[in-house]
Amino acid sequence: MEIDSLREGFDRVAEKRASSSAKALEAVDHIVNEVEQAIVKLQMMNTDSTGNVDHTAILAELKAKLNEMAPINQLEGSQKELNIALSKYLKLLEKSFNPDISKAYRNVDFEVHTVNNIIANHFYRQGLFDLGDMFVRECGESGGASLKLPFQEMYSILEAMKARNLEPALSWAANNHDQLLQNGSMLEFKLYQLQFVEILSKGSRDGSKDEAIQYARTHLVPFASVHKEEFQKLMACLLWVGRLDQSPYSELMSSAHWDKLAEELTHQFCSLLGQSRESPLSVAVSAGFQGLPTLLKLTQVMAAKKQEWQVMKQLPVPIDIGPEFQYHSVFVCPVLREQSSDENPPMRMPCGHVVSKQSIMKLSKSSSRPFKCPYCPSEAVASHCKQLHF
Amino acid sequence: MEMAIDTPSPAPPTPPTPSAAAGRQTRAAESVRLEHQLVRVPLEALRSTVRSNNRLAEKEIAAALSSASAAPAESSAAAVDHLTSLVSRLHGLKRKMEEGARAEEVQVQRCRARLDRLASASTGEDAEWEDMRLKRILVDYMLRMSYYDSATKLAETSGIQDLVDIDVFLDAKRVIDSLQNNEVAPALAWCAENKSRLKKSKSKLEFLLRLQEFVEFVKAKNCIQAIAYARKYLAPWGSIHMKELQRVTATLVFRSNTNCAPYKILFEQDRWDFLVDMFKQDFCKLYGMTLEPLLNIYLQAGLTALKTPLCSEGSCPKEDPLSLEGFRKLAEPLPFSKQHHSKLVCYITKELMDTENPPRVLPNGYVYSEKALQEMAKKNDGKITCPRTGEVCDFSECVRAFIS
Numbered sequence: 001m002e003i004d005s006l007r008e009g010f011d012r013v014a015e016k017r018a019s020s021s022a023k024a025l026e027a028v029d030h031i032v033n034e035v036e037q038a039i040v041k042l043q044m045m046n047t048d049s050t051g052n053v054d055h056t057a058i059l060a061e062l063k064a065k066l067n068e069m070a071p072i073n074q075l076e077g078s079q080k081e082l083n084i085a086l087s088k089y090l091k092l093l094e095k096s097f098n099p100d101i102s103k104a105y106r107n108v109d110f111e112v113h114t115v116n117n118i119i120a121n122h123f124y125r126q127g128l129f130d131l132g133d134m135f136v137r138e139c140g141e142s143g144g145a146s147l148k149l150p151f152q153e154m155y156s157i158l159e160a161m162k163a164r165n166l167e168p169a170l171s172w173a174a175n176n177h178d179q180l181l182q183n184g185s186m187l188e189f190k191l192y193q194l195q196f197v198e199i200l201s202k203g204s205r206d207g208s209k210d211e212a213i214q215y216a217r218t219h220l221v222p223f224a225s226v227h228k229e230e231f232q233k234l235m236a237c238l239l240w241v242g243r244l245d246q247s248p249y250s251e252l253m254s255s256a257h258w259d260k261l262a263e264e265l266t267h268q269f270c271s272l273l274g275q276s277r278e279s280p281l282s283v284a285v286s287a288g289f290q291g292l293p294t295l296l297k298l299t300q301v302m303a304a305k306k307q308e309w310q311v312m313k314q315l316p317v318p319i320d321i322g323p324e325f326q327y328h329s330v331f332v333c334p335v336l337r338e339q340s341s342d343e344n345p346p347m348r349m350p351c352g353h354v355v356s357k358q359s360i361m362k363l364s365k366s367s368s369r370p371f372k373c374p375y376c377p378s379e380a381v382a383s384h385c386k387q388l389h390f
Numbered sequence: 391m392e393m394a395i396d397t398p399s400p401a402p403p404t405p406p407t408p409s410a411a412a413g414r415q416t417r418a419a420e421s422v423r424l425e426h427q428l429v430r431v432p433l434e435a436l437r438s439t440v441r442s443n444n445r446l447a448e449k450e451i452a453a454a455l456s457s458a459s460a461a462p463a464e465s466s467a468a469a470v471d472h473l474t475s476l477v478s479r480l481h482g483l484k485r486k487m488e489e490g491a492r493a494e495e496v497q498v499q500r501c502r503a504r505l506d507r508l509a510s511a512s513t514g515e516d517a518e519w520e521d522m523r524l525k526r527i528l529v530d531y532m533l534r535m536s537y538y539d540s541a542t543k544l545a546e547t548s549g550i551q552d553l554v555d556i557d558v559f560l561d562a563k564r565v566i567d568s569l570q571n572n573e574v575a576p577a578l579a580w581c582a583e584n585k586s587r588l589k590k591s592k593s594k595l596e597f598l599l600r601l602q603e604f605v606e607f608v609k610a611k612n613c614i615q616a617i618a619y620a621r622k623y624l625a626p627w628g629s630i631h632m633k634e635l636q637r638v639t640a641t642l643v644f645r646s647n648t649n650c651a652p653y654k655i656l657f658e659q660d661r662w663d664f665l666v667d668m669f670k671q672d673f674c675k676l677y678g679m680t681l682e683p684l685l686n687i688y689l690q691a692g693l694t695a696l697k698t699p700l701c702s703e704g705s706c707p708k709e710d711p712l713s714l715e716g717f718r719k720l721a722e723p724l725p726f727s728k729q730h731h732s733k734l735v736c737y738i739t740k741e742l743m744d745t746e747n748p749p750r751v752l753p754n755g756y757v758y759s760e761k762a763l764q765e766m767a768k769k770n771d772g773k774i775t776c777p778r779t780g781e782v783c784d785f786s787e788c789v790r791a792f793i794s
Binding site for chain 2: 027
């Protein structure tokens with residue numbers, strides 16, 4: 001789409017609008033002018049007693065002048081120009097955009113309270129608590145409020161981190177020590193590490209050194225065997241107390257660590273809550289924006305079969321949406337062009353190529369007779385093919 | 391199905407897939423084309439402001455002209471008085487027109503802001519842009535559902551007032567509220583304001599409002615007035631809507647508590663809800679909006695694209711919106727998407743497996759991405775533990791699988 005040509009089209013509209021409204025004001029000014037002149041003449045006639053001008057003549061002259069001006073015609077002319085520019089621009093919009101995106105809409109009832117609960121949940125998990133409360137009040141649904149408290153806790157931890165206060169984050173991580181470990185997350189250690197570096201890079205040399213050592217003894221030692229390398233690095237930092245920025249480890253002070261850790265914390269927090277990392281509403285709507293163009297094209301092609309479109313169980317064509325929306329492994333047998341299933345699972349031939357079980361049975365005709373792989377010159381025997389699990 | 395599998399072609403060349411980035415960009419450009427409503431609504435609002443300003447100017451100027459020519463001719467003093475009051479009236483008109491022009495200017499700016507917004511979208515992956523887009527769509531939803539306070543708050547706190555149409559919907563709210571209070575006057579005024587365009591789209595709204603007013607007279611047992619009303623306001627519609635007109639005028643012989651079905655419904659209170667719906671439809675059409683909230687349209691498309699038979703299984707990952715009950719419920723009446731090509735997601739990293747991160751098969755037949763296995767091997771002295779079966783093997787035992 002050419003945004004520039006749209007802008008040009010709209011500039012014309014704006015220009016014609018401005019000139020039309022200026023012309024209208026001008027017309028009023030002209031009328032005022034003429035009327036005022038007539039008033040002056042009438043007043044002069046009063047003082048001038050020669051009496052050779054008749055006031056009816058002045059009024060007639062005013063009338064004639066106003067008629068000659070024909071202000072209404074002028075207005076109509078400039079309005080017409082504006083209307084032409086407008087309808088041209090409207091046509092351009094119709095051409096540049098999809099004028100009716102509801103063509104692919106299936107007429108089904110979207111249960112209002114389900115949608116409202118999804119929205120309320122979305123607001124809470126985005127940290128928009130006041131808005132969420134207001135929305136819940138206005139729409140009268142309360143099912144979405146369950147996420148409010150946990151996400152309030154998460155956002156207060158993140159707020160504190162922004163103010164360089166790690167205490168709430170550390171206490172949360174300590175409380176969820178086991179689950180974090182199970183998730184294979186190093187979050188807790190990384191938080192202690194950040195706090196340790198923070199102590200080292202702040203304050204006077206001697207005071208902070210003692211404090212740092214004390215801190216390392218209580219909090220870092222338990223992780224020493226698991227994160228050996230990092231632990232050693234951190235201990236070496238003690239040599240540069242107060243001037244860590246000049247050490248080979250200055251990278252540890254980068255504020256990027258804070259951002260990354262905040263992200264990791266969000267991730268783990270959601271994971272422990274059993275929530276996805278992204279708001280599901282954002283995901284579904286983004287997928288909608290990517291998928292809708294294809295759906296609209298499809299309905300256009302199927303225009304004659306509108307009834308069929310409303311009831312079909314599976315789309316006849318794939319919808320191309322980004323890889324970020326792929327949550328499930330799908331195997332489509334390249335020979336049969338069919339999606340695999342429990343009855344027809346994917347099989348790997350000894351050469352490494354994968355086709356479906358049915359294809360192999362068709363190719364081999366018996367389990368012991370060798371057959372040629374459809375993708376390379378090597379031969380395979382059905383009994384040597386192995387079922388895969390994705 | 392007839393398949394030429396007896397003479398398989400040697401390794402078919404994989405079709406040149408456009409790079410992921412290019413795909414993303416075309417998709418982004420395609421989604422911008424969906425934003426018709428974003429640019430259309432403020433333009434319609436501008437159009438209607440311009441129209442009513444023009445109407446005012448024309449009417450007042452014509453009145454001024456006739457007033458100027460009708461100046462009393464008896465004495466010059468009377469003429470001066472008359473003309474002086476005309477001048478002050480014209481000054482008043484000018485002030486009103488200037489005010490109107492300022493209102494137009496605000497709407498011009500709004501139209502521009504929308505174009506600027508779309509221009510900034512061309513790059514593709516932009517989380518901030520997508521977030522704003524979702525917010526716009528949520529404001530649209532809340533305005534249509536009459537959650538005005540939440541809509542306003544969301545627009546204000548995210549600074550997107552120029553990108554949403556709160557004033558347009560507040561205008562509609564006046565009409566909707568009055569209809570809910572069983573008043574037709576504001577709705578009729580709205581019809582009069584947009585008369586020519588409603589006529590062009592063959593709107594029945596005004597006729598329906600008139601019918602309702604007629605029925606209200608009948609309900610109040612005010613038959614004489616009802617007949618007079620019908621003569622004046624219903625008769626002109628006779629040529630287009632004769633059948634309905636006949637049916638409604640027949641209510642004259644019934645009481646409002648009649649059990650005669652075709653007339654009973656005409657007396658019912660929910661006719662007002664029907665009028666609200668009809669008004670909403672015409673209102674949306676007039677402004678070039680979709681009849682459904684944008685949110686519903688995009689959610690439906692998104693859920694269709696995401697819906698696979700695998701989503702209903704217990705192992706559906708929580709990142710998939712369709713793992714949640716609410717989304718599943720919404721997706722129930724929607725079709726499944728279809729896949730033409732294999733797409734494999736690594737069980738461990740949840741990343742797509744492709745040529746850069748190919749799938750590898752453990753001796754037990756379970757498949758994981760190379761990256762995930764390398765990572766695991768690095769940490770465990772080359773040993774791999776299958777996360778689904780617990781079997782242990784050596785990284786070197788994991789073989790490549792070629793998926794086309």
